[in-house]
Amino acid sequence: MSAVRETRSxxxxxxxxxxxxxxxxxxxxxxxxxxxxxxxxxxAAVNIGxxxxxxxxxDVLRTLFGxxxxxxxxxxxxxxxxxxxxxVLVGAAFGLAGAVFQTIxxxxxxxxxxxxxTWGAGVxxxxxxxxxxxxxxxxxxxxxxGIPLAALGCGVLAGLLLYxxxxxxxxxxxxxxxVGIGLSAIGYNVVYWLLTVGDVDDATRATTWLVGNLAxxxxxxxxxxAIALAVLVPATLIYAHxxxxxxxxxxxxxxxxxxxxxxxxxxxxxxxxxxxVATAAAGPITFVALATPQIALRLARTPQPPLAGxxxxxxxxxxxxxxxxxxxxxxxxxGVLTAILGAPYLIYLFVRSRQxxxx
Amino acid sequence: MAGSLTARTDTARDRAxxxxxxxxxxxxxxxxxxxxxxxxxxxxxxxxPVPLGSVWRALTQPTGSEDDIIVRSLRGPRTLIGVLAGxxxxxxxxxxxxxxxxxxxxxxLLGVNQGAAFAIVVGVVVFEVTGLHGFIWFGFAGALVxxxxxxxxxxxxxxxxxxxxxALAGAAVSxxxxxxxxxxxxxxxxxMEAYRFWHVGSxxxxxxxxxxxxxxFVVVGLLLALANTPGLNTLALGDDMATALGxxxxxxxxLGVLAITLLVGAAVSxCGPIAFVGLIVPxxxxxxxxxxxxxxxxxxxxxxxxxxxxxDVLGRLVSGDRLEVGIMLxxxxxxxxxxLVRRKGLARI
Numbered sequence: 175m176s177a178v179r180e181t182r183s184x185x186x187x188x189x190x191x192x193x194x195x196x197x198x199x200x201x202x203x204x205x206x207x208x209x210x211x212x213x214x215x216x217x218a219a220v221n222i223g224x225x226x227x228x229x230x231x232x233d234v235l236r237t238l239f240g241x242x243x244x245x246x247x248x249x250x251x252x253x254x255x256x257x258x259x260x261x262v263l264v265g266a267a268f269g270l271a272g273a274v275f276q277t278i279x280x281x282x283x284x285x286x287x288x289x290x291x292t293w294g295a296g297v298x299x300x301x302x303x304x305x306x307x308x309x310x311x312x313x314x315x316x317x318x319x320g321i322p323l324a325a326l327g328c329g330v331l332a333g334l335l336l337y338x339x340x341x342x343x344x345x346x347x348x349x350x351x352x353v354g355i356g357l358s359a360i361g362y363n364v365v366y367w368l369l370t371v372g373d374v375d376d377a378t379r380a381t382t383w384l385v386g387n388l389a390x391x392x393x394x395x396x397x398x399x400a401i402a403l404a405v406l407v408p409a410t411l412i413y414a415h416x417x418x419x420x421x422x423x424x425x426x427x428x429x430x431x432x433x434x435x436x437x438x439x440x441x442x443x444x445x446x447x448x449x450x451v452a453t454a455a456a457g458p459i460t461f462v463a464l465a466t467p468q469i470a471l472r473l474a475r476t477p478q479p480p481l482a483g484x485x486x487x488x489x490x491x492x493x494x495x496x497x498x499x500x501x502x503x504x505x506x507x508x509g510v511l512t513a514i515l516g517a518p519y520l521i522y523l524f525v526r527s528r529q530x531x532x533x
Numbered sequence: 534m535a536g537s538l539t540a541r542t543d544t545a546r547d548r549a550x551x552x553x554x555x556x557x558x559x560x561x562x563x564x565x566x567x568x569x570x571x572x573x574x575x576x577x578x579x580x581x582p583v584p585l586g587s588v589w590r591a592l593t594q595p596t597g598s599e600d601d602i603i604v605r606s607l608r609g610p611r612t613l614i615g616v617l618a619g620x621x622x623x624x625x626x627x628x629x630x631x632x633x634x635x636x637x638x639x640x641x642l643l644g645v646n647q648g649a650a651f652a653i654v655v656g657v658v659v660f661e662v663t664g665l666h667g668f669i670w671f672g673f674a675g676a677l678v679x680x681x682x683x684x685x686x687x688x689x690x691x692x693x694x695x696x697x698x699x700a701l702a703g704a705a706v707s708x709x710x711x712x713x714x715x716x717x718x719x720x721x722x723x724x725m726e727a728y729r730f731w732h733v734g735s736x737x738x739x740x741x742x743x744x745x746x747x748x749x750f751v752v753v754g755l756l757l758a759l760a761n762t763p764g765l766n767t768l769a770l771g772d773d774m775a776t777a778l779g780x781x782x783x784x785x786x787x788l789g790v791l792a793i794t795l796l797v798g799a800a801v802s803x804c805g806p807i808a809f810v811g812l813i814v815p816x817x818x819x820x821x822x823x824x825x826x827x828x829x830x831x832x833x834x835x836x837x838x839x840x841x842x843x844x845d846v847l848g849r850l851v852s853g854d855r856l857e858v859g860i861m862l863x864x865x866x867x868x869x870x871x872x873l874v875r876r877k878g879l880a881r882i
Contacts, residue, residue: 283637283700339871351637352816352874356867359809363863369729370857374722377729385715461708468701506716513712517705524698525689 195415203483206474210486214493218262221497222254260391260455261493261508263399265462267452269488270410272463273470273479274445277417278438279351285464286449289354292458293361294332295450298324299457300365300380304372321383322395326454332357333446337439344435345442346424386459386509388496395455402451407485410444414481417441421478461513462488465520472523491516557828560821564835568616571842575612576604579849583608606740613744615736615845615858616838617751618804621796623837624758626811627818627830628796631765632789633703634696640797640811642703643790647710648679649801653731654717658724668731669746672802680794682706684787695772699786734807734859736845747799754795755834761789762826769824807859810837813870820873840866 187198219234229237229246237246268286275284286292302324336357340350365384369377416437419427427434449463466488467479473487474480495511503511576588583591583600590596591604625640633642641647652675656662662671687695687702718725764785767775772782797811818832841858848861 281635281637282697283635283642283704288637339875342875348636349874353871355637355812356871356874359812359863360867363809363860366729366732367857367860374726374729378719378722378725381715381719381725381729385712385719461712464704464708503716506719510712510715510719513708514716517709517712520705521686521702524701525686 200474200476202474203476203480206470206480207482207486210483210490214262214486214490217490217493217497218258221258221261221493221500222250224497224500225249225254256393256396257388257391257496258493260396260399261388261496262489263396263403264388264452264456264459265466265489265492266407266485267399267403267448267488268459268462268492269466269470269484269486270407270481271445271448271452272465272488273467273481273484274410274414274417274441274448275463276467277478278420278441278445279347280421281347281351282468283464284351284354285460286446286453287458287460287463288358289351289446290332290336290357290361291329291446291449292453292460293358293365294335295325295329295453296365296384296458297361297368298326298328299383299454300368301328303380303383304368304376322398322454326450329450329453330447332361333443333450336446337442340442341439345438347438350438350442382507383457384509385507386457386512387507388456388492389499389507391456399451399455403448406444406448406451410441410448411481413437413440413444417478417481457507457509459492459509459512461509461516462491465512465516466491469516469520469523553823557822557832561828561831561835564832564839567839568835568842571839571846572612572616575615575842575846576608578846579603579608610739610741610744611736611845612842613741614739614747614803615841617744617747618736618800618807619810619838619841620834621751621754621800621837622807622811622841623814623818623833623835624755624830625793625796625800626837627815627826627833628758628761628765628789628793629811630815631769631826632696632786632793633700634769635700636816637812638700638703639809640793641801641806642700642707643793643797644679644683644703644706644710645676645794645797646801646806647707647714648675648677649673649798650728650732650806651675651679651710651714654714654724654728657727658717658721666742666746669743669802673750673798676798676801677794679706679710680790680798684790731805734805735857736804736807736841737857739803743803747803750795750799754792754799757788757792758796758830761785761792762830765789765826769826805859807841807862809859809863809866810841813866814840816870817873820876 187200190197190199215235216231219231219238222234222238223229223231227249229249233242233246234250236242237250242250272285275286275289276282279289299321302321336350336354337345339357340346340353342349365380369380372380416427416432419430419432420434420437422430424434427437452459467484469491470483470487471479474483491512492508495515496508498511498515499506499508573585573588577583577585581599581603583604587600588604591598591601592609595601595605622640629638629640629642630636649672652671653662653668656667656671662668683703683706684699686706687699714728718728764775764780767778767780768782768785770778775782775785800807814833814837815829817836818829821836822828822832840862844862844865845858847865848858
């Protein structure tokens with residue numbers, strides 16, 4: 175080993191500086207999202223190619239980058255892209271929200287569904303399905319806009335409630351998680367009570383929504399999600415520089431000059447908004463938010479869930495699950511397959527890992 | 534430090550210890566009394582109130598009157614199952630949070646709930662099982678298998694099961710089973726019908742046979758749990774420290790997992806997943822009893838039983854028995870829990 179030069183403040187790691195900010199360069203934190211993004215593009219292209227008229231992967235890629243003929247453009251951009259794009263956006267949002275939640279709660283089990291946000295959204299959507307009409311009469315405009323709107327409203331409300339109830343001269347991670355448990359227990363039980371109130375057809379539709387479904391997504395629901403995420407994702411990524419300090423605990427973080435309450439409160443609201451928007455679009459694909467940060471952490475070998483990795487892997491897992499739905503089980507919602515694909519991989523990763531992991 | 538000073542602080546500590554022991558015994562006795570009162574209320578109250586005198590007569594010398602039938606075949610078993618399930622879930626939750634050192638670990642985290650649900654759904658769809666008596670053994674078998682799988686997955690690789698691998702293995706296996714359950718019930722209407730009512734969790738409509746089926750498992754699980762408490766106290770310092778103190782971490786964890794599986798498996802297969810009890814009860818118990826698991830576990834059992842009975846009675850009073858105990862618990866219990874959590878000086882794991 176050569177002697178470590180003075181410019182390297184972390185032994186063995188190169189430091190990148192740009193004005194007031196500095197990073198340590200860890201190859202795997204770049205490699206994991208890069209490889210993930212390439213895989214994501216491929217899987218998305220294969221997914222877009224599926225349908226009544228099959229399109230080859232290369233043709234899909236050519237069309238996506240602007241080289242398609244009229245027929246290909248029509249099929250891909252008007253009909254097929256919304257579903258895949260929704261998978262990418264929703265998966266990315268869940269992955270990012272999960273990584274932020276797990277880091278600020280310093281708990282590998284903390285995901286938006288444990289903190290009440292997705293169950294809050296579930297109350298809105300299932301309430302709309304079950305109470306909005308008799309015997310599965312929710313359709314047309316109510317189904318198209320009513321369900322996502324109700325889900326978004328209730329999800330955001332749950333996030334705000336979580337913030338307000340956890341606030342007690344500051345946001346404390348431990349208290350926040352416990353308040354979240356309380357909120358999500360209320361939401362969860364209201365949802366399942368609603369399921370027993372309605373008839374079995376409504377219950378089946380509600381269960382489909384609750385597991386997460388991409389099959390019926392069109393441009394009208396992708397566009398709002400895309401706009402919301404275009405604001406929320408950069409905001410989260412910029413705000414997230416405080417996460418590195420927060421993981422050491424409040425006192426150390428304060429010592430490092432982080433305004434702990436503002437940082438944690440802001441990130442909590444951002445992540446809750448991400449989860450609520452994603453849930454409103456495709457239902458609570460809960461497993462993505464729980465698993466991808468842990469998968470990304472193990473692949474990138476970082477001490478806490480890497481944000482970019484979680485974002486890309488969340489999208490990859492969701493789109494892969496959607497592809498599996500189309501190829502193997504056309505009647506199942508995508509949420510079923512995210513768990514069936516993602517859980518064994520997560521189990522494999524920590525069975526294989528030789529190191530002990532903490533958060 | 535001077536000897537006299539040490540001696541003085543020692544006696545001061547002894548006195549404080551005795552005082553806190555007395556206080557905790559008092560609270561424990563109060564909880565026991567509360568359980569008796571709740572049990573009496575649970576037997577006496579409902580659509581047809583039975584006077585307490587008649588309850589006693591019905592239990593000791595039945596004559597076959599209407600009151601006797603209500604007490605002996607409806608409310609008696611319901612109360613007994615509520616007590617068993619409450620104790621099992623409270624204690625199971627305390628052990629689960631202790632072993633994973635995670636405040637959001639619920640007793641179903643070992644995969645027990647989803648394992649039981651999966652086995653029952655398979656039983657309904659494939660073997661056409663109907664009725665609770667059939668469900669119980671399927672549920673129990675599923676809970677056992679899932680718990681063993683989760684524990685083994687958490688234990689392979691690295692240096693045995695750590696709190697994090699145990700929690701994550703449980704979460705991953707639960708999610709996998711949940712996915713499989715959803716896949717089955719979405720395709721099968723009959724499975725959906727059975728699943729959605731079983732899933733809410735209820736202690737109503739079970740007879741003494743069901744109570745008799747789960748009671749032995751709860752008793753054995755409880756004994757194992759009590760035997761596990763000194764070990765949990767050392768594990769609370771971290772696995773490495775516990776090993777250094779001479780504790781066999783692996784044996785302690787196996788014992789704990791066995792106790793959790795028996796307790797929660799019994800409760801889940803008899804009542805369905807009554808969410809939330811096992812999650813909040815340990816926090817309430819920790820606030821009352823402090824971090825010592827030898828105290829915390831009995832506290833958690835009693836609080837669990839009181840809470841389940843109280844939620845059940847309240848559900849009967851306000852809604853004429855249309856709200857299952859799990860729903861009542863969450864809707865009434867969660868705000869109280871949130872209030873408790875917001876107190877200053879919250880007891881932590």
